[in-house]
Amino acid sequence: MKNIYVLILATFMLFGAACNKSFLEVDPKALQIEENYYKNPQEAFNGLVAAYDPLSWEGVSQYANFVVFVAGADECYSGGGSSSDLPYLQALNNYSISPGIGPQLDFWKMYFVGVARSNTIINILNNKEISGLAGEVKARYIAEAKILRAYYYFSLVRLFRNIPFYTEPVTSEEIYNLEQVDPATVYAQVEKDLTEAIAEGSLPDKVDAATEGGRMTRGIAKALLGKVYLYEEKWPAAASVLAEVNGTPGSANDTYGYKLLDNFADIFNPEHLHSSESILEFNHTATASSGWGNTSKVEGLIATTMLGPRSYKGSVYVFGWGGCPIIPEFSQLMYSDPRYQATIADVDSLVGLGEATYAPGYLNTGKFVRKYAPLLAYRPTTGGPPPLNYPQNYIEIRLADTYLMEAEALLESGGSATRAGQLLNAVRARVGLPAVAATLENIYLERRKELATEGHRWFDLVRWGQAATVLAYKGFTAGKNEIFPIPLAEMNNTKLVQNPGY
Template sequence: MKKNYIKYTTVFLLGMGVFASCKKSFLQVNPKGEFAASNYYQTPDQAFAGLAAAYDPLTTETGGLDGTYTDVLGPLNSASDDCYAGGGGPNDTNDWQLWNNYQLNSAAGPQQGFWPINFLGVSRANTILAEVGGVPGLSDDLKKRYTAEAQFLRAHYYFDLERLFKNVPLILKPLAQADIYNQLQAKPADVYAQIEADLTAAIPNLPATVVASEQGRVTQGAAIALLGKVYLYEKKWAQAATEFAIVNGTPGGTTPVYGYHLVANFGSIFSPNNKFNSEAIFEITRTATQAYTWNNWNTFKGNVYVQMVGPRNFGDATYAGGWGFNPVTKLLHDALKGDPRYGYTVLDMDSLVAVEKSSYQASYQNTGYFLLKYAPLTKYKATQGQVELNYPNDYIEIRLADTYLMEAEALVMGSGGSARAQALLDAVRARVGLASVPVSMTTIKNERRLELATEGHRWFDLVRWGDAPTVLSFKGFQAGKNELLPIPLTDLSATKLVQNPGYAN
């Protein structure tokens, strides 16, 4: 496995409790056991450690309210038409079940994880931005780079908050105790303007590439791609296309400066043996080397999601067992059947056990179809610690095929560029041996579904396209309500925050 400097530093920080997360509310800014920032940022090493802590909410799967499991893939796949929640029963990992059935409320649902973990990230990024300029002995170049990374991270956390909640406070500096309960929700346009400003400021001061020991840190390409994605969600088509073109380069070729190009073998994109491959623009690292046990809840750096999606009570030479979450829907199975990506995306478990004359335990909402991109493979089982908690599979949050299709969408929805949009769509399809189809929003939507299935994008796509009420009606999606998550009840008490429409306090 390639070494990533972020993962080891954040584990150390969490162990010493300097930047311990606040599990009750993002508004509780000084949990017991933390050191005051004014007393901490006194050396370059401490500045580096603080920056690593700002990355940590991206990499910790279990940091929400009361230890809520906050991995992005499980809840988002449960809410989409790609998967069901699954698991051991209708109350197993209840937040996933509630979003799967669109029965969530202000007191229960995935917001219990997403809201605090993202505001924790905002808080830590704000601290770095406030303190890094005054750290003795830190070079000007490192101050610029750390500042740029913190700006990217704050933008990333706020982008997720906007997409999930829309109506959020805009907090740009560490809060004084007297101010923490007086925060008002900002206009979404103002939050998006700040996201754009942070990314625009960050881009010139981020490295174009990083050395192996720094993999996992933000690069210039990641910031440009995220800015393009932000513009796309704002329907700023021309600006989105401009940013994506920088990271995409010539469709099917290698991007100048950044070196991105499509991986020839689609199935190898997701392999732990192929981390930080040429298609990965922003990759979130997991590791199997920490030997975590159940005593390390809220600090796992292995990929627990991999264990969750495996078939229950099963194991052979290829596939390890799991807990039966996120069974693939027949809708996705049928959409992918016959596509070259099917065999890298969907595991037909019933056919496998029929051939092997073996068996597995059907999970709740079992369809017989399981995820393959994050499947628990026997060869990657940890040899130390609690095996289930230590899978090494990374999560590629932004990859080149994704940005190809987003640029194609921006061009089709904008004022021109149909030839380039066609070339981008064709490149994604050609990589898996598929012929060209005429570019349109219909074909782009279909390609995004097949190319990016189970990677956590589908729910966001359906919502932003306005397709969710129709596509997700079989799960109970209500238009005008379920496009957003409710604000957690704990953060409405004694504050000036107002609940999102459709959810009672």
């Protein structure tokens, strides 16, 4: 079987009618598909692929992806050509985000499309007899769709907190009457979906990256469940399930196939997609030859272009939009760390050596994000425009992340400080750093350095209750900016209530 994201290209036109729809719109074509489709195993698989599809979206009407949270944290500024360029980054960099300004509509749309498609395939497989679809295959599809629905709802509840909630397909008459629910209701469903998927015997522990890279596994479900428990501050439960993912610190976990890579920089190299360190990875490809237009149809990693220096010419990199120049204080923090060169692209040094030129943009510092930078060696050379077709994947969860999450949960729950230290120091040992004491402060600092510019820092600061202090200089307001506003476009003629402060 081909990589599942390649199959998205074959099924996109069938399900694409609803891609650009708001949460509060029901497409009659989509309803007709649901009623008349799913007659054979291939069509059932196509429905599952459609539920996977939003994972790789880089936005809907603009570009909303992990880069937004990099600009919102204390690692980078927004960048761009001017203070009005890349407005979805500016809104988080200076916390001018409002119901009508910011990236929230794109996140809202793509995650609710994911929920709707997951609901549809789960409902179909549970209630419709599909000739030729083996029982164990059907069970696996349902388990995968439940993990997808859990991911989409987890993403929505931690971004917006107060969201509508439904687990069955809804009609156009019903959707305008949906009300927001207590976040606990959403978290309970996320836990339920993940625990049921984990218990399903047809769900594989791991898959062959070359043939099924990107498909949901029991290992992914457990890592995601551990992360969910962490956000709920269910510390013992988080530590327990993450321990199953992590195994012996620093050694390979044969059950799920996870192991820290020896070379830190290899994690983000396009030649090491779906490595042993990668747990939840979102695939992108240059083979789709994506073109300008609806960004949800783009199959490359647009984030790569967002992070490149403007009008760049020279060795190593390719030009981009100048997004997320590194904040000098963060660069200084990282400078003596072995991960510095794999984390920060020192473009000004190349200019000083006469190896490059570029046009400094807004809030330029001369240093840019290296992990997902547009590299000359991997610049697309065929098909559509290169800015839309970079082949890097985005890694949402990786093993060093789950090591540090488990270590944090252990200390918060009064668990084994010895194991917490082993987990923390396995991450450090990989890059040649000496062992340190297992304290929460050391774990916080290690997360900041190890996971820098990967989109996790903003969420960490919020869940630790540190965002209002650390990000005060950017305009972060306590009691407001911990969550996004409900998009203005979603408020009309509905029962939705705006989030506090907006």
